[in-house]
Amino acid sequence: MSSITSEPAPSSQKNHELVESATVRLAGDSGDGMQLIGTQLTNTSALAGNDVATFPDFPAEIRAPRGTRAGVSGFQVQFAAEDIFTPGDTLDTLVVMNPAALVTNIADLRKGGILIVNEESFTKKDLKLADLTENPLDDDSMNSYRVIKVPMTKLTRQSVEEQGLSVKMADRCRNFFAMGLVFWLYGRELEPTLRFIETKFGKKPDIAAANSKALRSGWYYGETTEAFISGYKVDPAKLAPGRYTNVMGNQALAWGLITAAAKSGKSLFLGSYPITPASDILHELSKFKNFGVRTFQAEDEMAAICSTIGAAFGGAMALTTSSGPGIALKGEAMGLGVMLELPMIIVNVQRGGPSTGLPTKTEQSDLLQAMFGRNGECPMPILAPRSPSHCFEVALEAWRIAAKFMCPVLILSDGYIANGAEPWRIPDVDDLPEIPIQHPTGHEEGEFLPYSRDENLARPWAIPGTPNLMHRIGGLEKQQGTGNVSYDPENHECMIKLRQEKVDRVASVIPPQSVDGPESGDLLVVSWGGTYGACTTATERCRSEGLSVAHAHLVHLSPFPTNLADILKNYKRILVPELNLGQLSSLLRSKYMVETHQLNKVQGKPFAVDEVAAAIRSELASMR
Amino acid sequence: MTTELPVLTTADFTTNQDVRWCPGCGDYSILAQMKKVLPQLGVPREKIVFISGIGCSSRFPYYMNTYGIHSIHGRAPAFATGLKSTRPDLQVWVITGDGDGLSIGGNHLMHCMRRNVDVNIVLFNNRIYGLTKGQYSPTSELGKVTKSTPMGSIDNPIHPLSIAIGCEASFVARSIDTNIKHLGTILRRAAEHRGTAFVEVYQNCNIFNDKVWDYAKARETKLDTTVELEHGKPLIFGKNRDMGIRLNGLEPEVVELGKGITEDDLLFHDEQASEPSLAYLLSRMRQPDFPEPIGVFRAVDAPKYDELLNAQVEEAKKAKGAGDLQSLFNSGDTWEVK
Numbered sequence: 001m002s003s004i005t006s007e008p009a010p011s012s013q014k015n016h017e018l019v020e021s022a023t024v025r026l027a028g029d030s031g032d033g034m035q036l037i038g039t040q041l042t043n044t045s046a047l048a049g050n051d052v053a054t055f056p057d058f059p060a061e062i063r064a065p066r067g068t069r070a071g072v073s074g075f076q077v078q079f080a081a082e083d084i085f086t087p088g089d090t091l092d093t094l095v096v097m098n099p100a101a102l103v104t105n106i107a108d109l110r111k112g113g114i115l116i117v118n119e120e121s122f123t124k125k126d127l128k129l130a131d132l133t134e135n136p137l138d139d140d141s142m143n144s145y146r147v148i149k150v151p152m153t154k155l156t157r158q159s160v161e162e163q164g165l166s167v168k169m170a171d172r173c174r175n176f177f178a179m180g181l182v183f184w185l186y187g188r189e190l191e192p193t194l195r196f197i198e199t200k201f202g203k204k205p206d207i208a209a210a211n212s213k214a215l216r217s218g219w220y221y222g223e224t225t226e227a228f229i230s231g232y233k234v235d236p237a238k239l240a241p242g243r244y245t246n247v248m249g250n251q252a253l254a255w256g257l258i259t260a261a262a263k264s265g266k267s268l269f270l271g272s273y274p275i276t277p278a279s280d281i282l283h284e285l286s287k288f289k290n291f292g293v294r295t296f297q298a299e300d301e302m303a304a305i306c307s308t309i310g311a312a313f314g315g316a317m318a319l320t321t322s323s324g325p326g327i328a329l330k331g332e333a334m335g336l337g338v339m340l341e342l343p344m345i346i347v348n349v350q351r352g353g354p355s356t357g358l359p360t361k362t363e364q365s366d367l368l369q370a371m372f373g374r375n376g377e378c379p380m381p382i383l384a385p386r387s388p389s390h391c392f393e394v395a396l397e398a399w400r401i402a403a404k405f406m407c408p409v410l411i412l413s414d415g416y417i418a419n420g421a422e423p424w425r426i427p428d429v430d431d432l433p434e435i436p437i438q439h440p441t442g443h444e445e446g447e448f449l450p451y452s453r454d455e456n457l458a459r460p461w462a463i464p465g466t467p468n469l470m471h472r473i474g475g476l477e478k479q480q481g482t483g484n485v486s487y488d489p490e491n492h493e494c495m496i497k498l499r500q501e502k503v504d505r506v507a508s509v510i511p512p513q514s515v516d517g518p519e520s521g522d523l524l525v526v527s528w529g530g531t532y533g534a535c536t537t538a539t540e541r542c543r544s545e546g547l548s549v550a551h552a553h554l555v556h557l558s559p560f561p562t563n564l565a566d567i568l569k570n571y572k573r574i575l576v577p578e579l580n581l582g583q584l585s586s587l588l589r590s591k592y593m594v595e596t597h598q599l600n601k602v603q604g605k606p607f608a609v610d611e612v613a614a615a616i617r618s619e620l621a622s623m624r
Numbered sequence: 625m626t627t628e629l630p631v632l633t634t635a636d637f638t639t640n641q642d643v644r645w646c647p648g649c650g651d652y653s654i655l656a657q658m659k660k661v662l663p664q665l666g667v668p669r670e671k672i673v674f675i676s677g678i679g680c681s682s683r684f685p686y687y688m689n690t691y692g693i694h695s696i697h698g699r700a701p702a703f704a705t706g707l708k709s710t711r712p713d714l715q716v717w718v719i720t721g722d723g724d725g726l727s728i729g730g731n732h733l734m735h736c737m738r739r740n741v742d743v744n745i746v747l748f749n750n751r752i753y754g755l756t757k758g759q760y761s762p763t764s765e766l767g768k769v770t771k772s773t774p775m776g777s778i779d780n781p782i783h784p785l786s787i788a789i790g791c792e793a794s795f796v797a798r799s800i801d802t803n804i805k806h807l808g809t810i811l812r813r814a815a816e817h818r819g820t821a822f823v824e825v826y827q828n829c830n831i832f833n834d835k836v837w838d839y840a841k842a843r844e845t846k847l848d849t850t851v852e853l854e855h856g857k858p859l860i861f862g863k864n865r866d867m868g869i870r871l872n873g874l875e876p877e878v879v880e881l882g883k884g885i886t887e888d889d890l891l892f893h894d895e896q897a898s899e900p901s902l903a904y905l906l907s908r909m910r911q912p913d914f915p916e917p918i919g920v921f922r923a924v925d926a927p928k929y930d931e932l933l934n935a936q937v938e939e940a941k942k943a944k945g946a947g948d949l950q951s952l953f954n955s956g957d958t959w960e961v962k
Contacts (some may be wrong), residue, residue, distance in 0.1 A: 047959050072838070192957060212634075245958045259949055269710050289940035291947030294709055294933055299735040306699040306732075307706030313693060314711040336696050347807050400672075425961075426953045444668075458766065464691040467670045472685045474694025475678075485639065485686065531711070539834075 002238050010216065011188040012223055016187045018225050021080030023088030027105045028097030030064050036454045038075025039421070040179060040196060044188045045079035046423050049236025052079045053533065054421045055087035055606065059350040060276070060359045079186075081235040085387070085533030087420070089608040090288035093185065094619040097121060097152075100130035108137035118174065119149035123451040148227045151552040152177050154556070157394060158218035169207070173214035180218020183418040187233040190219060191586055233541040242425040247387035249297040249417040250277075252424060253347065256395025257319060257517035258291050263396070264403060264435035265315035267292040271307035273300055273326060276359040277415040278349040281321045286433045290450075301329035305346070309333060311340040314462035315439065317399060324353045324366045328373070334408060335374045336475045338499060341451070341459050343409075345395075345401035350529075352604045356563060361604025362416035364529050370410050371558060371587065377401030377496050379503040381405070382558040384412040386532035389424035391417065394555065397430070397510075404509065405502055406458035412557070415581075416530040416606045450483035457502040459483075469589075505557050517550030523619055524571035526596075528554040528584055531577055531607050538612035542620075547617050552583070560591065565570035567572050568594050575599060575619050641887035645680060650827035651748060655687055657804055657819035662690075662812045667715050673707060674717045675700045677724040680755050681748035683825070684719040686934035690920045698729020698810050701736035704743045709930045715815065718745040722763040723753045726782055730762075737791035740819040747784055748801075748812070748823050752833035767873045768834075784824045785907035785921060789900045794819035795901060796922040806852075806918065814918060819928045839911060840918075849911055853919030858890035861915045867916070876905060878914060895923045 024041065028034045037058055046052045055076040064071030075150035076547050078088035090205040098121040104270075109115060136142060138147065141163045156177040158169045176197075180472055182219040195211055201208035222228055247255070261268040286295045288403060298304040301520075304320045322330065327348045350366045352358025366373075368384050380506040381401050385394040394411055438603065440448070440460045450471040451459050462469040468584065471483060479486035480494055515524070517539060527535040532553050539551040552567055568574060568588070575601035576585040585596045600613040602606060637659040645651045652775065668680035672690040678697035685692030691714075695703050700718045708716045718736075725733050727746045736743065752770070753759040759772040764783065767776040789797045795817040799810040807825065814821035824917065826837040839849045853868065859869035860881070868890040870879045879885050902913035903922040910916060941947075 012654070043957055045959050049959060116673065123691075159962070233959070241962050242959050243958050245953065245956050255949075255952065258952070262949060267710065271706055288947060288952075289937045290944040291952075292937060292941075294937060296706065296709060296816065296933075297730055298705075301733065302699055302704070303702035303732050304693065306702035307709070309707030310693070310703035310708075311710045312706075313673075313691075313703070313716070316710040318706065318710075332696055333699065340693070426958065428951045429953075435663075462672050464711065465670055467668070470669055470690050472674075472688075472692035472694065475696055476694065512871045562866045581923075 008053070009194065009326055010219060010223070011390070012184065012187065012231065014029070014223060014228070015230040017230050018083060019232045019234055020184060021078060021084065021088070022078065022092045022232060023078040023090065024093045024095070024176070024186070025074055025076040025091050025105060025108065026095045026178065026182070027072055027074040027101035028058055028175070028189055029066055029100070030071045032073070032097050033172070034073045034075050034097070037175045037179040038077060040193045041182060041188070042077045043056045043246050044183070044192050045234070046244070047192055048188065050079035050081065050234050051084045051237040051239060052422060053084050053087045054075060055416070055477065056317045056419045057546055058360055060232060062406065065101055067126055067132060069100055069104050071099050072104045074101070074105060079234055083237065083239070085536045086606070086609055089371060089610050091183070095182060097174070098130065099126050099132055099136070102136060103130055103132065109145055109557065110480050113145055114185070115142065115145040115149060115151060116178070117149065118149045118152040118178070120151050120153040122467055140272055150181065150221065155217060155221060156214050159213045161364055163206045163210045163213070165206065165210055170210065174251055175211050176211045176214040177218035179220045180215040182198050184219045184222030185228065185231045187231055198304050216305055216332040239423065240425060246421050247389050247392070248280075248419060248421045249391045249413060249425040250349065250419070252278035252282050252389050253385070253391035253395050253411070253413065256279050256392035257345070257399070258288055258293060259392070260396045260399035260435060261293075261317045262291070262439040263432060264317060264399065264437045265435065267294065268306065268313035269316040269318040270295045271298050271304040271318070271320065272296070272321045273298050273304045273313065275323045277351055277418045278321045278323045278326075278347065280418065281347065281349070295339075300331060303332065305330040307335040307495040309340065309342060312344045313464070315461070321347040321348065321349070323351050324369065325350050325356065328365065328405060333372045334380070335376060335378045337382060339475050339478070340380050340473050341406045343406055343461070345398050345402060345409055345411060345413045347413060349418045349581070350412060350603075358604040360415065362414045362530060362606060363602060363604060364531070364580050365416060365583065366412065367528075367580065368586070369556065370412055371436060377500065379500050379558065380408050380410050381503055381506045382410045382412060383555055384529040384557055385417055386529065386553055386555060388417055388422045389418045392424065395508065396435070400435050401506055401509070404458065405456050405506060406461060407502060412529060414530045435483045440462055440469060441465065442466040451478050454507060466613065507559040507562050508555050510561060511552065512563045513552055515550050515552045517566060518548060519550070520570035521548035521550055522547040522623060523547075523575055523616060524568065524573065524615065525549060525551045525575050525612070526554065526576050526584065526588065527551070527578070531579065534607035534612050535577055537609045538616060541609065541613050544615045546618065547620055557584070565592055568592055573619055573623060574599060577607060577615065577617060579606070632669065634659040636669060636690050637662055638802070639687055640687045641822065643687050644683060646831050648830040650750065651681060651684070651802060652747065653745070653801045654807065654825055654827065655684065657808045657811055658688070661808050661815065664812065665815055671713065672715045672717070674719060675703045675707070676719040679721040679724045680829075680908070681721040682724060698724050698727070698934035699732055700724070700777050701732040701745065702727065705736055705739070705929070708743055708761055709933050712742070712934055715878070716743040718743055720745065722747065722749045722751060722761045722784070726762040726784060726787070726806070727945050733785065733823045734791050737788055737793040737820045737822060737888065740794050740926050741929045742818055742820070742931070744814045744821040745823065747822070748822050748827040749784060750827045750829040750833055752829050754829045754832055763843070783907055783910075786904060788822040789832070789907055789922060790903045792900055792926070793822045793869070793922070794924050794926040795821035795920070797822070797920045798824045798826070798861055798918045800837065800841055800918060801828060803918070809919070811901060813923070819926055840916060845900050849915055851915040851917050853893045853895070853906070853917050853921065855893055855895045855920070858887045858892050869909070876909060876914065879934070895920045897922075898924055926951055
């Protein structure tokens with residue numbers, strides 16, 4: 001055992017007051033290591049049995065100008081003794097490493113909340129970089145918060161003196177000092193992070209020792225400073241029994257895809273081109289070659305999807321992953337996928353658009369692109385995960401549909417889900433249903449017709465290498481049955497309708513739409529994708545206030561569940577909150593001819609629970 | 625027990641689809657040679673896949689009784705890469721043209737060749753857009769008057785083989801649609817090569833660019849305008865085989881044999897040279913200054929993307945054991961809720 005973990009983790013003598021939940025944001029320069037300590041706080045809280053939800057928020061630039069507002073990187077986590085669905089609206093504690101982080105985040109700290117400041121980074125130069133003329137710590141602007149000024153730089157340097165690091169290297173341990181202090185404040189164990197330090201920096205013993213010392217020293221600062229009379233603690237949440245691990249959205253999606261491949265007896269092929277915020281799926285899957293996963297980093301987005309179609313033709317479970325701009329480039333090939341009627345998965349991890357837009361920020365503005373963003377009548381089933389861990393289930397469901405109906409299936413995730421984390425109850429792999437796939441063997445009776453159809457209108461998946469089934473497919477219109485090129489007008493209309501009917505029939509195998517709250521009443525909130533948490537929490541809160549509001553969260557966006565039409569009729573008013581200008585709302589209006597009210601936000605940020613709750617109250621008030 | 629492969633014929637590779645190229649199109653000849661060569665390879669039809677993009681040449685797969693995809697414009701090499709990477713047991717052909725492969729699909733062509741994916745690419749070069757009815761293509765000569773260039777093309781043309789050699793394609797060759805014996809040999813060699821085989825075929829479009837290659841095809845001129853490459857042999861050409869190519873520093877020059885110049889002074893062709901510079905130099909030889917080489921410019925062994933990818937999969941399985949989902953799910957920090 002190394003010296004890092006051999007020394008016992010300290011235990012506090014101070015009182016820790018019990019609270020139901022806590023929302024903490026760590027904010028600093030994008031080089032300050034905020035994402036790292038945020039992840040550690042999340043994992044440690046999850047290990048302590050709390051329910052957790054996270055919201056990492058970082059600039060698109062890898063190293064934005066140091067100390068500026070544009071360069072601020074933040075990580076927010078809520079941990080709670082109850083089921084939670086969002087990373088929290090307002091902050092109980094905000095840690096800021098410099099003035100830029102202070103000014104860009106302070107508005108989210110609740111009155112009376114704790115503000116931990118690295119006071120040494122408030123020099124004239126730092127203030128200037130943050131476009132400040134006065135030091136906000138010197139005037140009364142922070143009076144409504146509990147401000148804890150800590151000389152973090154000095155204390156960190158002292159704590160790592162023994163390692164003899166350069167000043168620059170010593171200062172890089174500051175994030176661990178801050179983490180130690182936050183860990184003390186919320187009664188978190190140091191042990192898991194000490195283990196993490198050992199694994200991550202094990203090859204550089206000096207750095208490992210320095211980081212662990214900075215961590216401990218931050219913890220002791222909390223224990224000894226008079227600024228804190230007591231800390232807080234959050235009891236374990238009452239989650240369903242089982243073994244849990246913490247997962248991020250892109251990771252859960254990757255794991256779901258590998259599982260889907262295994263459950264269908266297939267090898268996974270990913271053709272992808274790096275793009276924020278989807279690249280982590282490529283990174284994650286690249287690690288799993290021992291699962292037979294083949295990843296191909298293509299020369300561009302078109303090559304990525306075309307290699308995917310090639311692999312699907314050959315019989316692989318194939319997918320491509322991207323974000324909005326990449327999906328736009330893939331459009332033509334997605335149409336070919338629809339025409340060829342081959343199973344494959346297309347993942348769009350949405351980000352702020354249009355064009356390059358806001359690469360690292362979340363948005364739900366690609367729904368209509370997913371529905372209609374291709375030439376011709378080009379329908380495909382669309383699914384949207386609602387949370388990080390839900391990505392696992394959606395991956396399995398998407399492949400089950402693709403294989404059963406022989407068609408491309410689109411998964412619409414978003415940056416908020418992709419980078420967010422939450423506990424996931426680990427399933428027993430044997431309990432997960434198999435995904436049966438059959439390929440014709442070439443020994444069937446009668447003439448082989450590549451575009452003949454089964455009860456799901458799926459055509460046979462005959463793969464190269466099978467004798468007697470040689471056939472040619474392509475992007476020109478097919479003759480129903482033979483699959484030969486056909487310019488026949490009647491046939492074209494028949495095929496257009498068949499491809500639509502096939503997607504429509506998916507509705508027969510998906511679960512009916514469920515509703516949280518009363519089966520009928522004044523208001524129904526209809527949401528999709530990553531707004532699930534905010535909408536669930538807001539509707540629960542409003543119901544507890546006695547309001548008549550229900551919530552239907554859609555996972556299947558194409559086709560919609562068949563019972564959705566009836567559900568919509570059971571409420572006097574429908575409210576559709578979306579991080580766009582009303583895309584689901586338009587779909588509901590055109591399909592069901594219902595009046596919908598909208599709550600829209602396109603700031604690259606998720607909904608706060610309060611925003612949705614306020615909209616619900618205001619809708620209901622206007623009905624009176 | 626051994627099972628003998630059935631002996632296949634040209635007819636076995638013929639589909640029931642009517643061939644829809646214009647009468648007199650050079651594509652017919654390439655199709656005929658392909659059907660003649662494939663039965664000689666001993667590869668079952670079901671193991672062969674033709675993938676094409678968009679354009680006249682890209683109709684090719686419909687006429688081959690193998691597996692096939694008529695894909696989208698320019699992207700055939702990408703489809704082929706995905707297929708070959710997951711199905712190394714298949715023989716994969718890419719059929720493309722000068723517009724499809726060098727204009728909209730230039731990027732994919734380049735990357736397929738530099739990765740050395742084990743596929744065979746045949747580029748039908750007719751120096752014109754045929755299917756869209758006669759616009760100039762990336763290989764059209766400067767000044768070319770077409771529907772979209774009424775005052776003549778101002779685009780400097782691209783040379784397909786220079787691109788291929790620039791990408792260090794491991795097999796690079798050129799042939800001519802009507803030189804059927806030569807074409808058959810080249811297609812066969814391409815099929816037998818492991819790694820990307822790139823073949824440019826001078827192909828006549830008798831509707832929109834008729835006679836564009838006549839200098840290289842006509843009996844009266846072809847011996848003076850082309851030089852056939854043979855491995856280990858000097859570059860000799862001309863009706864009387866009295867002309868040769870000599871290297872003067874880094875420049876090739878045309879010389880007349882005799883008058884103090886012997887065969888030994890000429891450039892000897894080495895298709896197996898690992899350094900691609902000489903092959904590149906040959907690809908730059910163009911009419912009217914030089915005879916245009918036909919034959920195999922380059923045939924070297926190099927690591928193949930699909931092989932390496934599959935080797936990594938095997939290596940990972942050996943090192944980590946075949947993937948186990950349950951242990952993957954439990955690989956991070958976990959905790960029990962009772």
